[in-house]
Amino acid sequence: MHNLRQYQVPLQRYMALMDLQERNQRLFYKLLIDNVEELLPVVYTPTVGEACQKYGSIFRRPQGLYISLKEKGKILEVLKNWPEKKIQVIVVTDGERILGLGDLGCQGMGIPVGKLALYTALGGVRPSSCLPVTIDVGTNNEELLKDEFYIGIRQKRATGQEYSELLHEFMCAVKQNYGEKVLIQFEDFANHNAFELLAKYRASHLVFNDDIQGTASVVLAGVVAALKLVGGTLAEHTFLFLGAGEAGTGIAELIALEMSKQTKAPIEETRKKIWLVDSKGLIVSSRMESLQHFKKPWAHEHEPLKTLLDAVKAIKPTVLIGSSGVGKTFTKEVVEAMASFNERPVIFALSNPTSQSECTAEQAYTWSKGRAIFASGSPFDPVECNGKVFVPGQANNAYIFPGFGLGLVISGAIRVHDDMLLAASEALAGQVTEDNFDKGLIYPPFCNIRKISAEIAANVASKAYELGLATRLPRPANLVKYAESCMYSPVYRNYR
Ligand SMILES: NC(=O)C1=CN([C@@H]2O[C@H](COP(=O)(O)OP(=O)(O)OC[C@H]3O[C@@H](n4cnc5c(N)ncnc54)[C@H](OP(=O)(O)O)[C@@H]3O)[C@@H](O)[C@H]2O)C=CC1
């Protein structure tokens, strides 16, 4: 840590950590586990975003498996080249929507690598069981195509049949090589592929889309925890999203599902408490014809509104959620409007990395005169406002996916069910202590993350057994203890 702290530039710390991961994996994980709050922003958002942007020029060794269009027909063979044979979790991207930074092509590899480092450090999945994969179908990023250090194939993205055939070959090869119980986590695909891939493979593979489902679970947990501070039931609140893509509609759907379970009202009814704004304005029924399929359930009756501010004033949400990938969109006027009709406005600025955050923690607290309950996708330091210190929470799917994946692995689950996402969310919300609430926090601190992940894993595994989707029999009596006992720990074995 002393060595690392000598680097002032975050990207240099990132490179030093990646070198350490290569040189002494056990020490890397020991550092990451023991200093999680300090190192998470380095191996993960925001620094991993910059690392992906510059991946070609900081490249040292391939850290994961690249599968390109040139490997068509040979993907099974390529998988067999990976030195580890017992793989339990794969994180795969095609690099088209890396955080809120857009298409970074093959340089998106930093994301599967970073996510899997968290699978091990935060969730205790063995590093040797984790496989980062980047599918290289080209990039539409002109700058990268011209960049002499770009590491991927230099062509425009393959689409349509060519794309889906490559992905299908990959999905079949994974199942053939590693069996039915390997978890495939889709990460940072553009939404025109993400929803389709999830829908296509969820019935035949153990798949999970972190941006749609993991994000939904973590935000629902934050909202449920926030209710302790603002009062009311979930169904008594009104939600407005800026951004109606993977994250936005994924979260909206899980909130509507939980509301429906709580009130016994049909989900078509509970969806009416939730409104979304996309790049064209409020999603309303008069736009139905031109909407992508995942937006249609959110097209409610209302006059068209162009701006977020107009939508905030008209809908009067109690909870505002940013999932647009565009920074600085929660302006002073927007936050002040939220604070004008809410005693404690709940504001999530989920977009990553920090440059894309809808607003900063400082802005949320100052513009709401210290009344906002705020959480963001990338971390912000505590803020002093009117002599009081406010600690923002980090609403990031990193709270969920490591424990969620561990729960699937230890139960031998063969499919992911929405109720497992609710189970993960419930376990996370249950870990927020009175002490956390006193500080205005709606998420527990990351320093306890391995305990939190064990609780999440146990709740997810329990749901898998209840749904008949678990294959590891008999069911362990104490699932929390069992989860803990399965977690990788970076200690040296004593041979005496
Ligand atoms: N904190 C966390 O754990 C997570 C954070 N995220 C972050 O969320 C962001 C979005 O990700 P994702 O949902 O996958 O992306 P998508 O591309 O699927 O969705 C983006 C949405 O934002 C809308 N949008 C874009 N620009 C504007 C604008 N100027 N005004 C209003 N709406 C706009 C788009 O509108 P249109 O449909 O009209 O194009 C689209 O509906 C990213 O920054 C990502 O990093 C994602 C997952 C997890």
Ligand SMILES: CC(=O)C(=O)O
């Ligand atoms: C956190 C995450 O998954 C994202 O920003 O895409």
Ligand SMILES: [Mg+2]
């Ligand atoms: Mg993501």
